[in-house]
Amino acid sequence: MYLHGTSKINDKGHLEIGGVDSTELAQRYGTPLYVMDEALVRRRCREFVDAFQATGLKFQVAYASKALCVMAMCRIVEQEGLSLDVVSDGELYTALQAGFPPERIHFHGNNKTPMEIEMALDAGIGCFVVDNLTELRLLNAIAGEKKKQVPILLRITPGVEAHTHEYISTGQIDSKFGFDLGNGAAFEAVHEASQSAHVRLLGIHSHIGSQIFEVEGFSLAAEKMASFASRVRDELQIVFPVINLGGGFGVRYVEGDTPLPMSTYVEAIAEAVKTQFHAVSYPMPEIWIEPGRSIVGDAGTTLYTVGTSKDIPGVRKYVAVDGGMTDNPRPALYQSEYEAMLANRANDAADEQVSIAGKCCESGDMLIWDVQLPAVNSGDILAVASTGAYNYAMASNYNRIRRPALVFVKDGESDLAVKRETHEDLVRNDVVPERMKQKETAR
Known part of the structure; x- marks a missing residue:
């Protein structure tokens, strides 16, 4: 993955953005997480x-x-x-x-x-x-x-x-x-x-x-x-x-x-x-x-946590993350392409080709079809580069998935700019009509 801006690999072998270790960002704010340089x-x-x-x-x-x-x-x-x-x-x-x-x-x-x-x-x-x-x-x-x-x-x-x-x-x-x-x-x-x-x-x-x-x-x-x-x-x-x-x-x-x-x-x-x-x-x-x-695109990185995987011999290996088209619909909409790396194992040899799948109930919820990574384990942190433009802006609550938090990082400090949505946020504007609150009588 090309390293934009202040991004670098630190002495722990972790991706660092704005002087902040990305694994610490994932731990502190949770994933998926939009990180802006x-x-x-x-x-x-x-x-x-x-x-x-x-x-x-x-x-x-x-x-x-x-x-x-x-x-x-x-x-x-x-x-x-x-x-x-x-x-x-x-x-x-x-x-x-x-x-x-x-x-x-x-x-x-x-x-x-x-x-x-x-x-x-x-x-x-x-x-x-x-x-x-x-x-x-x-x-x-x-x-x-x-x-x-x-x-x-x-x-x-x-x-x-x-x-x-x-x-x-x-x-x-x-x-x-x-x-x-x-x-x-x-x-x-x-x-x-x-x-x-x-x-x-x-x-x-x-x-x-x-x-x-x-x-x-x-x-x-x-x-x-x-x-x-x-x-x-x-x-x-x-x-x-x-x-x-x-x-x-x-x-x-x-x-x-x-x-x-x-x-x-x-x-x-x-x-x-x-x-x-x-x-x-x-x-x-x-x-x-x-x-x-051109101002925000390559300044953004999205962090995900790896979950399940599915290996189809002779076809492809799917690796699923805890986000997908709800936080980045561009691959599904435009067939947009991205680069990625394991943020917690940045120095490991990328010797396996996998496809990164989202968690939505859609076959088209794929973030990256083919990417070279080290052998991926559940719990690894996946970083996807150049997600600053039209990712948060186009995010949705499909499948009632909560939209991620967004942080700005600079000079070793991270600051929350958008809070992660809560379950309460998801139903904040829902209204149950009065007639539906009554217990249905037997027919």
Whole structure:
């Protein structure tokens, strides 16, 4: 298993993260356990900020909280000077409860409810990223009732898709997100926004994909956005002060993943925006980006306790752990791959290939199909790397399994950020109707 950030093997032969022995973490907090390397999280935040500062351009880096939204993470983001993206009332509430400055919050999403819009307006958030005309009209109406004018970006689909090693320019309009650039919807949205009394159009936003290991897709998106901005300026006399190129920067999950340094992404984006907007004689806009996975993904490790095993000669050996798709649904959803090691026997020779199974009553509850480990014993601690993004965020209570605790580790100290759920938590919102409380009479 590749060791990220502060992770290392200590003199006991145990995996150590943030100066804390992982076996001690498992003993103290139980398993499954999400462990976040705080120093690595903060380093990732600073890499983005430092890279932009080196360009000399105006910028804003907003952490995409959907990757991992807990109050402690919001505090780190605030302390590192980043803004924050939210996509629901729950993420917004979490941020506000953490004391995050509302003026640095951006609200995304393709179906914001009236309640969510009112909540965000009352909080005084910094920007809405408007996804469709229904939202634009609803936002304008509610803002009018509250006698406010709201800063907005319009999300456009520029016809560029990028995932991992591939990018492609298409005429695709089949997306639930945003105003299409190719069919005129984006231009019409700009025109309507400019005529709406209670919104203030800051600019346009695009998001071209996720787990991106190249820069060409961002460069192509910048070219399309510059061309569109130029047309809007020439035909509507509107100049955008902000261009948001979204996120999607890749991280390493397994060998073969080749993410670029964060500074490389930033430098490429900055250069593309400068080049493309200069080419159309456009005032240099402020550049916004939205990293999520690339800030927390490889800073996370999940610890499990090994339970049972099943050896099928000539087929495979299954090793079951005390978690699974309830704490990491990504392998079941996306066939995502991970690396792992025995945290309590890190120096032992990995001479056996096994498959790591979860404990849910689903054949598809598999965390890793093939991984080389030492001969595994019941009670061993399995560490799975790069689980900081979209693991806790997507966790569930399927089979009424309790969601794990989450800790941040740094400089030899561990701090609880999310408590492990209790059995009482599982039934906290259950209600037995009065008619069911009566003893059933015999028929």
